[in-house]
Amino acid sequence: MRISGTTAAAIAASLEKQLHSGLAGADDPLPTVRALAATLRVSPATVAAAYQLLRARGLVVGRGRRGTRVVSAPGGPAQPAASPPAAGIDLATGNPDPSLLPSIEAALRGLTAPQELYAAAPDRALVAFAAGEFEADGIPSRAIAVLGGALDAIERVLREHARAGDRVGVEDPSFPGLLELISASGLVPVPMAMDAEGPLPEGFKRALAQNCRAVIVTPRAQNPTGAAIGASRGDALRLMLRRHPDAVLIENDYLSAVAGVPATTLYSSAQKAWVVIRSTSKFLGPDLRVAVMAGDPVTVARVQGRQALGARWVSHILQRLAVTLWSDPAGGRRLARAADVYASRRAALADALSVRGIHVAGRSGFNLWLPTRDEAHLVRALADRGWAVAPGAPFRIQAPPAIRITTSTLVPDDAARLAADVAESLDRRTAALA
Ligand SMILES: Cc1ncc(COP(=O)(O)O)c(C=O)c1O
Numbered sequence: 071m072r073i074s075g076t077t078a079a080a081i082a083a084s085l086e087k088q089l090h091s092g093l094a095g096a097d098d099p100l101p102t103v104r105a106l107a108a109t110l111r112v113s114p115a116t117v118a119a120a121y122q123l124l125r126a127r128g129l130v131v132g133r134g135r136r137g138t139r140v141v142s143a144p145g146g147p148a149q150p151a152a153s154p155p156a157a158g159i160d161l162a163t164g165n166p167d168p169s170l171l172p173s174i175e176a177a178l179r180g181l182t183a184p185q186e187l188y189a190a191a192p193d194r195a196l197v198a199f200a201a202g203e204f205e206a207d208g209i210p211s212r213a214i215a216v217l218g219g220a221l222d223a224i225e226r227v228l229r230e231h232a233r234a235g236d237r238v239g240v241e242d243p244s245f246p247g248l249l250e251l252i253s254a255s256g257l258v259p260v261p262m263a264m265d266a267e268g269p270l271p272e273g274f275k276r277a278l279a280q281n282c283r284a285v286i287v288t289p290r291a292q293n294p295t296g297a298a299i300g301a302s303r304g305d306a307l308r309l310m311l312r313r314h315p316d317a318v319l320i321e322n323d324y325l326s327a328v329a330g331v332p333a334t335t336l337y338s339s340a341q342k343a344w345v346v347i348r349s350t351s352k353f354l355g356p357d358l359r360v361a362v363m364a365g366d367p368v369t370v371a372r373v374q375g376r377q378a379l380g381a382r383w384v385s386h387i388l389q390r391l392a393v394t395l396w397s398d399p400a401g402g403r404r405l406a407r408a409a410d411v412y413a414s415r416r417a418a419l420a421d422a423l424s425v426r427g428i429h430v431a432g433r434s435g436f437n438l439w440l441p442t443r444d445e446a447h448l449v450r451a452l453a454d455r456g457w458a459v460a461p462g463a464p465f466r467i468q469a470p471p472a473i474r475i476t477t478s479t480l481v482p483d484d485a486a487r488l489a490a491d492v493a494e495s496l497d498r499r500t501a502a503l504a
Contacts, residue, residue: 078119100138128254158458170408186386192216193389200362213370219359220324220349230372232283239277239285243465245293261467266431268299284318291325294474295439296432304334319344328353330413360392418482422489436478445471451495
């Protein structure tokens with residue numbers, strides 16, 4: 071990168087131009103503040119201010135010890151892992167299996183939707199159905215908003231509760247789209263280490279003790295680890311939250327109906343501000359993305375008030391389609407089947423790896439997180455064998471290296487072959503290092 075300028079604005083503009091012209095790609099590191107300051111003969115404070123401008127524009131993120139990194143080329147894909155791999159079986163992009171999604175054509179043919187005029191309220195059937203689902207899981211449903219997906223909901227809640235510079239506790243590793251959203255909002259991600267049961271109590275406690283304005287937790291199917299919060303971990307984390315009643319609890323139940331395990335919520339009546347978000351994007355399809363969000367009445371009212379000013383509402387055709395596909399008996403059976411298929415595909419790969427002495431954590435969703443000393447090597451070695459998997463770097467803050475394998479479309483026969491290829495790639499690397 072050829073960076074110029076002697077003021078923060080000029081340095082930031084020069085860097086932004088480089089990003090626009092594709093000279094730096096997602097997750098590329100920026101020079102350290104000190105190094106760039108020395109090169110440009112300016113003070114470190116000037117370079118730090120330039121990086122802050124780029125962070126505020128969502129172009130770069132602070133990744134703790136990994137330094138400041140490029141989020142994505144402006145105008146390019148938001149998530150590096152989302153672009154389809156050039157070759158091989160795609161286990162990288164994190165998509166649901168299209169054959170397990172409902173037929174949009176059939177759903178549209180059966181749809182009856184009145185022409186809605188301005189000021190229409192959220193679809194009553196959708197809100198009533200969502201309320202029943204929340205209540206069944208112990209989550210109060212007196213206030214529910216309908217939004218444009220999980221990330222839309224999270225962005226809106228953060229906007230209503232946090233200001234630039236505020237800290238937000240986030241699972242480490244986490245979905246890159248979420249890390250980018252936090253950084254692009256001018257917020258500071260505080261990593262919370264994970265195991266198969268969700269955030270580790272120590273890390274959760276530490277994040278809360280650092281005055282995090284909000285904590286974002288995935289109750290099940292955590293992306294990328296597949297963690298799901300169990301009853302006892304849930305109790306421990308809920309107890310910690312009670313000592314920080316001002317922290318906003320954001321539960322991102324993005325896979326909800328097809329997560330394959332029940333949801334354990336961290337909600338308790340002690341929580342002043344909280345939301346639980348459920349999205350349809352993974353089980354009705356990313357293009358039929360709707361989120362229902364239960365929360366405390368103030369947060370929900372603030373989010374709805376702001377939504378009414380810009381986006382105004384989520385199309386009622388979409389809301390009607392979502393409730394029809396989610397709630398009717400045939401839809402319910404289809405979702406239960408999809409959840410089983412995803413669970414068995416994930417388990418097939420985990421078991422095949424375990425037979426070869428490779429143990430992975432997690433029990434829910436369709437991602438599997440495989441620790442390795444050298445993620446770039448493993449990604450390349452698997453690509454050579456016809457498998458496209460995601461390098462772990464964009465998911466990690468302080469977590470050690472790993473790769474993410476999405477098992478949503480991986481049939482059991484392929485799982486055995488993939489496990490053999492993983493084992494061989496790892497053995498070769500170990501031999502080479504020795
Ligand atoms: C953890 C997590 N949250 C949110 C999303 C996106 O959800 P939505 O499409 O509803 O915004 C994803 C998509 O993969 C995800 O993995």
